[in-house]
Amino acid sequence: MANYEKLIGGNRSFYERNADFKELAGGQKPEHIVVACSDSRVAPEIILNARLGELFVIRSAGEVIDDAELATIEYGVVHLGIKSIIMLAHTNCGAVAEAQKLLRESEAGKLHFDEKAANSKLDVMAYRIYKNIAGKSNNSVDSRSAALDNLMAQIKILEDYEPIRDAIKNGLRIISGMYDINTGRVELYV
Ligand SMILES: [Zn+2]
Structure with missing residues (x-):
């Protein structure tokens, strides 16, 4: 049985603690778009100590940018006038680890994946991340390097739109950045 009581109690303490809802209800003017992974350890508002209304956040596994993400980012840029996008990768990423597994299979000549025949969108996503990190042998073992190469590929998708x-x-x-799950530190490559 899921613990919804805890969530409802958590929401109560949240709205009792915060008093600026009236101001926020008037509209949003976030300063940054943050594109990050859906990993439960990577919540941008928490790790960047941001308040409500400050960050316009898009999250997906492996911070992969697809149509819905592009449309959301477009809204933030074109309609909200946001001038800064932070593309945030993180260490210990499960999506990147899956792609690294495919890279090791490929290096061993054992990777056989037919994107068109695949019936799992998750498998297709992992395969696409694999293609983003393929070509560098250290990416099969260095998860930080693999995560950065995947991030660069996502940035290219943005820049090509x-x-x-x-x-x-x-x-x-x-700008790009890396969140270290082990230390809680964010490094921004500005
Ligand atoms: Zn992740």
Whole structure:
């Protein structure tokens, strides 16, 4: 039985502690878009100590950017006028680990994956991350390096998307970062 009571109690202590809902209800003006992994240990608002309304957050496994993520980022950039996107990878990422497994299979000549025949979107995603990290032998063992190469591939997807490309010409900045699960530290590559 899931513990919903704990969540309801948690929400009560949240709204009793926070008094600025009236101001927030008037509209949002977040300063940064943060694209991060869905991993439960990587909540951007918590690890960056941000308040409600400060961060416009998009999360998916392996911070993979697909159509829904692109559309959400576009909303943040075009409609909310956000000028900063933080692309945040993290250590100990399960999605990247899965892709590293495929990379090791590929290096051993044992990888046989047919993207069109696959019936699991998760398998397809892992395969795509594998393609992002393939080509460098240390990526099969170095999870930080693999996570960064996957992140760079996601940034390229962003930069190749016309509305974002136009926004970059008008001052939008995309920076990358790494969150270390082991220490709680975020390193931003500005
Ligand atoms: Zn992850």
